[in-house]
Amino acid sequence: MRRAPWMIAMLAATGVACFQPETSPDPEVSSPAAEEASVKMEPHPDEAAGAAGQDLQVSSAEMAMRLELPDVVEKVMPSVVGINTERSVRQMVSPFGGSPFGGHPFFGPRGMPQQPQERVQEGLGSGVIVDAEGIVLTNNHVIEGADTIRLTLNDGREFEAEVVGTDPQSDIAVLRFKEAPDDLKAIEFGDSDALRLAESVVAIGNPFGLSSTVTLGIVSAKGRGNMGIVDYEDFIQTDAAINPGNSGGALVNLRGELVGINTAILSKSGGYQGVGFAIPSKMARGIMESLVETGKVSRGWLGVMIQELTPQLASALEIPESARGVVVSDVQPESPAARAGLQRGDLITSIAGRSVTSPGELKNRVGMAQPGTEVEIAYLREGQAMKGRLELGSLEDAAGVASGPGGAPGFAPSPVEGLSLQALNDQLRAQLRVPPAVRQGVAVTEVEPGSEASRLRLRPGDVILEVNRRPVSSPADVSQLWQASRGQVLVLLYRQGATIFMTLPAN
Structure with missing residues (x-):
């Protein structure tokens, strides 16, 4: 029996296909930010020996917050709105498409040209009022392409909304009531960075169009990235039950503060299976403020x-086993990183005083900072700790940074069976779309299937820039440095617009 593949499901609903009973766990409520007052509980006589000298500590603050949860929900519920959208969808249909005789050789000619027809597609989602003047946070995918947007308050009143701005790279959108009532209640922002694993959270939204739905869960994980949902990912993972229609809704802590915007689920069925993702409120708030003030989001650029x-890369670059960070595989000319002296092979360990352990973390730290921000960057170079200061550029400036001449032609025997190499020249540059910033290198022109080269994960179109940290400009350079290697070869490649290090076995 084949297993259904896991998929990421965005939670805006375009229709209600079915209703399924929902069950959600009732986990122990934990609120680490609350002041704790301890209550001592006497052990059972049979357990007294095993509990000698130990008291079971229970936080009365946590118990009180659990009892007060209905009051918290009642306070924040008016800040969560339902979102209904309509968009015109243009479809090509046959003029006989609705007839039982369509396409029949006698009653409807085959091959008749299709005609365009517009249909209205409806969508459902959720949003959060974050300003009593009428500002609403939601997901970009909830309102993307919508012709009309209606907001429904908790008491059933409906209002039209307009788009203030959107940021598809983070899936955030900001709306505004066209005519805001005087009694709007804005939710308070919480500190999403202060969330702890297993802390209780509440998801509020309109799953399947069922307004004002509340589910309780915990924070399952933080800093989830590389999900392939959007460009900038730093998700809070939760097991609070969320379903289609919950997109853009509120994730709140037990103090009723907004800590996340519900966005997507990981599911085999497309419905809730215990793994949901929310955009942290700190990220959402920064993007919202930029959209409200300027109508766009300006991101920092390093x-x-x-x-x-990886362990293999750490060994090849002689990075200490205890080190944690992100490897620099290339530095763009005239960039902030180049001016600060960063080089290929450096290991960035922190930026702006915060450690980074993955490419996603570094990308988010830089991308969420404003251009012109001065930050301190810490890195390792050949095992030595170094620091520098730099001023972040603008991501909009990144496209214009590139220059440099081409390379020299030439052929030579390959160091690996099944691998054909050619020095980079103008013709190959144009064919492989190699930018001028790549000044020299050796192109992989062919990889024989089933050969040793194919097992090394090399691909036609790769451009070898360095072997064992030394630049190469001809196949002879590659062969000489490769054959002189012992154990493994450290290769720097240009592949599909990016430079990457690879560790390969030597002959």
Whole structure:
């Protein structure tokens, strides 16, 4: 029996297909930010020996917050709105498409040209009032392409809304009531960075169009990235039950503060299966403020290609086993990183005083900062700790940074069976779309199937830039440095617009 593949499901609903009973766990409520007052509980006589000298500590603050949860929900519920959208969808249909005789050789000619027809597609989602003047946070995918947007308050009143701005790269959108009532209640922002694993959270939204639905769960994980949902990912993972229609709804802590915007689920069925993702409120708030003030989001730019630190890469670059960080595989000329002196092979360990352990973390730290922000960057170079200060550039400036001449032609025997190499020249540059910033290198022109080269994960179109940290400009350079290697070869490649390090076995 084949297993259904896991998939990421965005939670805006375009229709209600079915209703399924929902069950959600009733976990122990934990609120680490609350002041704790301890209550001592006497052990059972049979357990007294095993509990000698030990008291079971129970937080009365946590118990009180659990009892007060209905009051918290009642306070924040008016801040969560339902979102109904309509968009015109243009479809090509046959003029006989609705007839039982369509396409029949006698009653409807085959091959008749299709005609365009517009249909109205409805969508459902959720939003959060974050300003009593009428500002609403939601997901970009909830309102993307919508012709009309209606907001429904908890008491059933409906209002039209307009788009203030959107940021598809983070899936955030900001709306505004066209005519805001005087009694709107804005939710308070919480500190999403202060969330702890197993802390209780509440998801509020309109799953399947069922307004004002509340589910309780815990924070299952933080800092989830590389999900392939959007460009900038730093998700809070929760097991609070969320379903289609919950997109853009509120994730709140037990103090009734907004800590996340519900966005997607990981599911085999497309419905809730215990794994949901929310955009942290800190990220959402920063993007919202930028959209309200300027109508766009300006992101910081460092000017480096980066990749994850693996044990093989750490060994090849002689990075200490205890080190944690992100490997710099390339530095763009005239970028902030280049001016600060960063080089290929450096290991970035922190930026702006916060440690980074993955490419996603570094990307988010830089991307969420404003251009012009001065930050301190810490890194390792050949085992030595170094620091520098730099001013972040603008991501909009990144496209214009590139220059440099081409390379020299030439052929030579390959160091690996089944691998054909050619020095980079103008013709190959155009064919492989190699930018001028790649000044020299050796192109992989062919990889024989089933050969040793194919097992090394090399691909036609790769451009070898360095072997064992030394630049190469001809196949002879590659062969000489490769054959002189012992154990493994450290290769720097240009592949599909990025530079990456690879560790390969030597002959």
